[in-house]
Amino acid sequence: MASVKPLRVSDQTQLESITATMTERPWNVVVWDDPVTPMPVVVVIFRKIFGYPNNKATHLMLTVHHEGRAIVWSGPLERAQNYCVKLQVAGLLSTIEQDS
Amino acid sequence: MAARLFVRRRDGRIEVRLNDAARLLAREAFGHVLAAESDPEHDWHASLNGPIDPSHDVDDPLATLSRQHEVTSNVELAVATLHEEFLNDAEAWAWLCTLQIALRATITTKGLMTTQRLDDADEVTREYIKTLQAFLFALADVM
Numbered sequence: 485m486a487s488v489k490p491l492r493v494s495d496q497t498q499l500e501s502i503t504a505t506m507t508e509r510p511w512n513v514v515v516w517d518d519p520v521t522p523m524p525v526v527v528v529i530f531r532k533i534f535g536y537p538n539n540k541a542t543h544l545m546l547t548v549h550h551e552g553r554a555i556v557w558s559g560p561l562e563r564a565q566n567y568c569v570k571l572q573v574a575g576l577l578s579t580i581e582q583d584s
Numbered sequence: 585m586a587a588r589l590f591v592r593r594r595d596g597r598i599e600v601r602l603n604d605a606a607r608l609l610a611r612e613a614f615g616h617v618l619a620a621e622s623d624p625e626h627d628w629h630a631s632l633n634g635p636i637d638p639s640h641d642v643d644d645p646l647a648t649l650s651r652q653h654e655v656t657s658n659v660e661l662a663v664a665t666l667h668e669e670f671l672n673d674a675e676a677w678a679w680l681c682t683l684q685i686a687l688r689a690t691i692t693t694k695g696l697m698t699t700q701r702l703d704d705a706d707e708v709t710r711e712y713i714k715t716l717q718a719f720l721f722a723l724a725d726v727m
Contacts, residue, residue, distance in 0.1 A: 519699045520691050522717055524724035525684060532677065532727075565647045568636050573654040575684025580637050 509583045511564035513557040516577040517548050529574045530556065533567065558583065589722035590676075597670040598726050602719075609715055610679075611666055613686035618659045620689065621652060628689035658682050673727070680723045687716045 515526075523545055530541035534557060547554035557567050564580045571578035589606070591599040602610065620628035632655060636643040661678035665671060671679065690713060696702045702710070 518688060518691065518697060519702050520687055520696075520713055520717065521684065522721045522724060525680065525720045528680065528724045528727045529684075565636060565644060566650075569647050569651045569654070572634060572636070572651055573658065573685075574681045575686075575688050577634065577688065579635060581639065 510558040511561045511580050511582050512555040513564050513567045513571070514553050514579050514581060515544075515548050515556050515571060516579070517552045518577055521576065523549065526576065529571065529576060533570045533574065588725075589719060590671075590726045592726040593670070597672060598676045598723075599670055600668060606715075606719075607666060609712075610683070610719065611663075613716065614659055614662045614666065614682055617655070617682050617685050617689070618663065621655050621659065627693045628686075631689040631692040632685065655681075655685065659685075676723060676727060680720065680727065683716055683719050683723070687713065687720065690716070 526545040526548065527538065527541045530536050530544055531538065534541075536544070544554050544556050556571075557564065561580075568578045568580045587601065589601055591601060593599055616626075616628055617632070620626040620632050623629060633648070633651075636647055636651075658678040658681045661675060662682040665675045665679070668675070690709070691697060691702065694705065694709060696705050696709070696713075702713070705713075
């Protein structure tokens with residue numbers, strides 16, 4: 485049976501710091517490109533779900549189209565999950581990832 | 585000039601100008617989404633249940649339940665209004681979401697995730713995809 489050495493104070497502090505950083509790092513909602521979804525549909529979905537103005541929604545749609553993906557929102561995990569679900573419900577390919 | 589499939593009227597309603605054949609195709613698409621949501625054996629089921637956070641093996645059950653509930657609500661509203669002459673904004677949104685799910689499920693299931701593969705697809709599939717895209721273009725135009 486492996487013995488477990490108790491953490492020193494400096495280790496504990498470092499661990500707490502890492503944990504805090506991981507918790508605080510925002511979560512990104514990512515939308516991925518596909519070859520069939522009409523561009524105006526993506527713009528409508530971004531406007532409807534995020535309330536973005538037309539120019540921001542169009543810019544994000546073009547980023548998805550040209551770069552293959554775009555981060556369309558960043559923030560706390562629960563809200564990121566919620567937005568991701570709404571995008572999937574609207575038929576877009578979307579995932580979440582923690583900011584690196 | 586091609587006829588417009590959906591028209592925003594002055595009173596805010598959206599007029600549906602689909603003929604019988606187009607409504608039949610929409611009904612089939614809605615029916616597939618409805619079946620796929622509840623039937624794990626359906627070809628489209630996996631497409632409707634993609635990962636939310638790919639870094640985890642299992643997604644938050646509350647998030648997946650919420651997705652299932654919202655997809656089902658939309659498709660049921662779309663089916664219920666299939667023969668309506670006019671749609672309100674919520675109904676049009678339900679149509680758009682459900683048609684878009686049908687479009688993406690079609691290409692995912694058939695492995696047509698690149699332009700090249702799409703070009704190489706059979707004629708029937710390409711026509712089906714083009715028709716769904718035409719519906720979606722027209723709907724987005726009035727939303």
